[in-house]
Amino acid sequence: MSETTTADLDLAEEFMEQRTPLQRVQGVLHRYPYVSPLTVLVIAMIIFTLINPRFLLPGNLSFLTQQTVVVGTLAIAQTLIILTAGIDLSIGAIMVFGQMVMANLAVSVTASNVLPIAGQNPVIAILLGILAAVLAGAINGFLITRFNLPPFIVTLGTLSVFTAITLILFKARTIQGPEIPDLLKFLGNTIKIGDFQLMYGVILMVILFAIFAYILRYTAWGRHIYAVGDDPVAADLSGINVNRVIFSVYVVAGLIMGIASWVYIGRVGSASPNADPLINLDTITAVVIGGVSLFGGRGTLVGTLIGAFIIIVVENGLALAGLDQAFRVLAVGILVILAVAVDQWIRKVKA
Amino acid sequence: MTAAVSNVQPVLQGRGLVKAFGRVVALNGADIELYPGEVLAVVGDNGAGKSSLIKCFSGAHAPDTGEMTVNGESVVFRSTHEARTAGIETVFQTLAVAPALDISENLYLGREVRSPGIMGKVFRKLDKKLMREESARHLKELGIGTVQNITQAVETLSGGQRQAVAVARAATFGSKVIILDEPTAALGVNESARVLQLIKDLRDRGMPVVLISHNMPQVFEVADRIHVQRLGRRAAVVTPQSHTMNDVVAIMTGAMSVDESEQALGPVRRTA
Numbered sequence: 291m292s293e294t295t296t297a298d299l300d301l302a303e304e305f306m307e308q309r310t311p312l313q314r315v316q317g318v319l320h321r322y323p324y325v326s327p328l329t330v331l332v333i334a335m336i337i338f339t340l341i342n343p344r345f346l347l348p349g350n351l352s353f354l355t356q357q358t359v360v361v362g363t364l365a366i367a368q369t370l371i372i373l374t375a376g377i378d379l380s381i382g383a384i385m386v387f388g389q390m391v392m393a394n395l396a397v398s399v400t401a402s403n404v405l406p407i408a409g410q411n412p413v414i415a416i417l418l419g420i421l422a423a424v425l426a427g428a429i430n431g432f433l434i435t436r437f438n439l440p441p442f443i444v445t446l447g448t449l450s451v452f453t454a455i456t457l458i459l460f461k462a463r464t465i466q467g468p469e470i471p472d473l474l475k476f477l478g479n480t481i482k483i484g485d486f487q488l489m490y491g492v493i494l495m496v497i498l499f500a501i502f503a504y505i506l507r508y509t510a511w512g513r514h515i516y517a518v519g520d521d522p523v524a525a526d527l528s529g530i531n532v533n534r535v536i537f538s539v540y541v542v543a544g545l546i547m548g549i550a551s552w553v554y555i556g557r558v559g560s561a562s563p564n565a566d567p568l569i570n571l572d573t574i575t576a577v578v579i580g581g582v583s584l585f586g587g588r589g590t591l592v593g594t595l596i597g598a599f600i601i602i603v604v605e606n607g608l609a610l611a612g613l614d615q616a617f618r619v620l621a622v623g624i625l626v627i628l629a630v631a632v633d634q635w636i637r638k639v640k641a
Numbered sequence: 642m643t644a645a646v647s648n649v650q651p652v653l654q655g656r657g658l659v660k661a662f663g664r665v666v667a668l669n670g671a672d673i674e675l676y677p678g679e680v681l682a683v684v685g686d687n688g689a690g691k692s693s694l695i696k697c698f699s700g701a702h703a704p705d706t707g708e709m710t711v712n713g714e715s716v717v718f719r720s721t722h723e724a725r726t727a728g729i730e731t732v733f734q735t736l737a738v739a740p741a742l743d744i745s746e747n748l749y750l751g752r753e754v755r756s757p758g759i760m761g762k763v764f765r766k767l768d769k770k771l772m773r774e775e776s777a778r779h780l781k782e783l784g785i786g787t788v789q790n791i792t793q794a795v796e797t798l799s800g801g802q803r804q805a806v807a808v809a810r811a812a813t814f815g816s817k818v819i820i821l822d823e824p825t826a827a828l829g830v831n832e833s834a835r836v837l838q839l840i841k842d843l844r845d846r847g848m849p850v851v852l853i854s855h856n857m858p859q860v861f862e863v864a865d866r867i868h869v870q871r872l873g874r875r876a877a878v879v880t881p882q883s884h885t886m887n888d889v890v891a892i893m894t895g896a897m898s899v900d901e902s903e904q905a906l907g908p909v910r911r912t913a
Contacts, residue, residue, distance in 0.1 A: 320794075509765040510753040513746055517739035527701065527737035529722035529751035587741045 319636045323581035324593035326632055330579075330625070331600050338607030345610050348485035354602055359491045359557055360385075361572045362598040363550040365580075366502050367427075367543035368573040369594045373506075374536050375519040375586025376434065376441035381547060382569040383452035384426040386562075388551030390456050392419030393465040393561035396474055412473035420548030426452055427544020434540065435533040449570070456563050464562040470555065477556030491553040498546065503591040515539060519586025575622060576601055579629045583637070600625065649908045650713050651676055652818055652849050653698055653729075658707035660693050667693035668704065669873030675818065676908035680840060680850045682860040685870030686893050691853050692734070694870060695820050698851075699731035700724030711817065722751065730815030732807045734822045740796035745769070745776035747795050748810045779813045780805070783839060801832030808839055812848075819843060820851040825859060837863055857886045865910045869893055880905045 309317070319325055338345040364381050371378045396415035397408055410418070426448070433444045467475070477491035506512035517525040518535045526532050555561050580597025582589025604625065605618045653675040660668040668690045675681050685691045696702040697709060700718035709716050711727055718724040721731070738747045749772045755761035756768040777791045783805075795803055804824060811819045821840070825833040833856075840863050843850055854860050860867060861881045869876045869892045877892050877899040884892075884899075891897035 320797075504764075508767055508769070510755070510767060511765070513742065513750075513753065513767070516741055517750060520739045520741045523735065524737040524739055525750075527721050527731075527733050527735070528739070529720070529725050531720075531722070587739070 316636060316638075319632070323588060323633075323636065324590050324596055327580050327593055327596040327600060327629070331596050331603065334600065334603055334607060338603070338610065341607070342610040345607055349487075350606070350610070352480075352485075352487040352489075354599070354606055355492045356487075356489050356557060357602045357606070358598050359489060359495050360550060360554050360566070361569060361576055361601065362595060363491075363495045363498060363553050364547060364569060364573045365576040365594045365598050366498055366591065367546040367550070368577050369580075369582055369589065369591055370502070370506075370515065370539050370543050370546075371441070372574075372577050372582055372584060373515050373519045373586060373589060374539050375522075376536065376539075377445065377574065377584070378430065378441065378540075378543065379445040379570050380426070380430060380449040380452055381445075381543075381573055382566060383449045383456070384423050384544060384547045385550050385554060385569070386565050387426060387452045387456045388419045388423035388548045389554050389561050389565065390460045390465075390563055391422040392416055392474060392551060393470055393555060394460050395419070396471050397465055397469045399469075412471040415471075416474065416552055419551055420545065423548030423551060424541060424544040427540045427542075427547065428537075430544075431537040431540025435537045460563060462563055464560055464564075467559040470559075470561065474552065474555050474561075475559060477553050478559060479556070489557070491556050494549070494553065498549065499591055499595050502546075506591060511535070511538070516587050519588075521587070572601060575626050578633075579625050581629065581633065583633050584630065585637075588633075588637075597629075649676055651710075652712060653851070654708075654710045654713075655694070655697065655704075656708045658694065658697055658704045658709070660690075660697065660702055660704050666873055668697075668707075670707070671870070671873060672875050673868060674906070675849050675851055676910070678844065678847050678849055679865040679908065679910045680844050680852060680863050682864035682867045683851060683853045683870060684855070684857075684860055684867060684889060684893060685876075689870040689893070690873045691870050692822060695731070695822060695851060695853060698724065698729055698818070699733075699820055700729075701731075701733075725751075725814070728815065728817030729820065730811035730818070731820040732804075732811045732822060732824055734826065736803055736807045738795050738803055738807055741794055743792045743794055744780075744798075744806055745773040745791050747806055748772070748776045748779065748813060750810075752814065775813075776809075780809050783809050783812055783842070800827050801829065801835070804828060804832065804836065808836060812839070812843060815848065818849050818851065820853075822853045823855065824852070825854065825856060833859065857889065860889075861886060866905045871895060878904050878906055880909055 344350060364385060368378055368381055392415050395407060395410040395418055396412050399408060430445055430448055433439055434441050477494060478489060480487040480489045506515065514525065514530050514535050517528065517530060518532050522532050554565065558565070576598040577594050578584060578597070579600050580589065580593035582593055601622055604621050608618045608621060651674040653673065655671060655673040658668045658671045671690060671694055673694060683691050683694065693702060697704045700721040700723050703719060716727060739750060742750065754768045754772055756766045760766040761768065773791050795806060798806065808824065824836050828836065837859060840850055840852060852864065864881060866878055866880050867889060868878050869889060871893060879889065879899060883903070883905065888897060892899060
């Protein structure tokens with residue numbers, strides 16, 4: 291690191307650059323925040339394989355990727371939002387809303403008597419479903435930036451609001467697989483590579499991760515997301531329109547949630563207004579375990595992807611090890627607390 | 642304006658600026674002029690309206706009333722971005738750097754350069770390489786060579802180095818005026834000397850500088866004229882030659898007043 295020559299060294303400078311091994315680890319983690327989740331993932335996979343070799347079978351691995359696909363896609367949206375020091379508790383409600391809009395527009399007989407516009411072209415249905423999610427995201431963003439409300443409170447409120455709107459518009463009826471046109475279930479198709487089944491939705495998820503990782507790293511908008519989350523006052527004084535960045539993040543997050551709606555129908559094969567009520571918390575867990583700081587401005591999408599896999603791997607591995615569901619929940623809970631503790635420690639890094 | 646205030650056009654001028662925050666009056670009809678090529682120090686007691694005054698010009702506040710001109714043209718700044726576009730760069734007391742971003746990203750924060758060709762136009766890709774090279778060049782030009790790695794996150798830098806990054810950003814992009822708000826407040830002796838040298842270098846390059854400071858010795862070292870702010874207005878403008886530090890403190894506290902004919906309201910520095 292040091293480029294000082296021996297000639298400029300005085301007595302104290304010898305000690306200035308001296309760091310304990312622990313500080314070196316801290317420095318590396320600070321620069322590459324996804325190293326710690328990656329370590330956890332690799333160790334977990336090794337342990338689970340030793341306990342039960344079935345863990346590494348292609349069939350189980352493809353099951354793992356399919357289990358990750360919805361949480362993983364939604365976690366992209368959650369990452370963008372958390373990077374701005376926000377949070378979205380309504381992420382699952384918006385995903386379900388978008389999914390119900392898509393399914394009810396596409397089927398021939400809809401459950402909804404409020405919105406009797408069934409029998410649409412599946413392409414139109416998917417686009418309108420995604421649009422519904424974008425609008426929902428825009429409402430969150432508008433409330434947060436226009437009225438300066440805390441994202442936690444806004445999305446806690448819209449979690450109930452969007453859930454209720456979904457139930458009011460579409461009743462509590464699950465739309466079963468056979469009623470739904472194939473295009474809506476398209477992302478559930480798989481490509482067979484030996485015994486490994488690669489779902490289209492997984493490919494789409496990986497592409498989305500790549501696109502948004504690029505955007506975060508290589509575009510001005512992406513860098514501004516970090517600057518805004520890190521220190522909004524400084525970003526403002528630097529000439530960044532903070533509210534515009536935050537609003538746009540919620541809109542783009544809505545777009546990702548809309549795509550996740552489509553992925554969800556493919557993954558599950560049906561559309562239910564009661565789908566996955568805990569998925570909000572799962573996305574936050576994935577983001578936090580992935581080394582993204584809840585205080586904003588720090589973290590990467592690579593970390594989030596690893597974090598999403600960690601949740602699924604731990605649950606699946608412990609199940610294969612014959613442990614009760616309660617132990618899996620316990621393990622994920624401990625991981626979250628550890629992840630936040632490591633984040634706090636990394637933040638104290640010195641030059 | 643008296644006849645003494647020659648016909649040199651001020652770079653910045655404020656007339657009758659008023660700014661109230663609720664019942665607190667920060668500026669109560671303040672005037673200010675900055676002439677080409679000079680270092681104007683703004684001093685005053687806490688609450689005299691120094692920061693509020695310059696924040697009008699840096700776009701952080703909009704004055705409630707009063708007129709501001711840049712090179713004789715009337716201006717209204719609704720954001721720091723607009724002030725920047727007009728060529729006025731400010732180094733705020735709070736520094737306004739993004740801690741998690743690296744040095745070159747901070748230098749270019751809010752005015753990033755995109756790659757040439759299709760990558761920049763369609764994929765909005767930033768030209769990180771160019772920004773890094775340019776940043777390294779600017780830092781070196783300003784004599785800030787202590788930073789080893791241009792891709793180092795700003796939060797890993799010391800207070801003085803962060804200050805250097807903030808000053809470098811202003812010096813790189815400021816085309817008309819650079820405003821420095823308490824640039825040495827958090828710095829040690831050596832680092833302060835470095836910043837003062839930077840101010841002199843900027844002035845030697847013909848860049849007018851507004852310096853807000855509490856530190857009288859520093860003000861007397863670099864300033865051409867000293868604007869003394871008191872109770873939201875300009876109490877007097879003096880020069881380090883015409884008055885002593887004690888005089889300036891006396892004007893700040895209201896113990897002394899200076900007749901307008903003895904003030905340095907016009908430019909004192911001869912510009913080439």
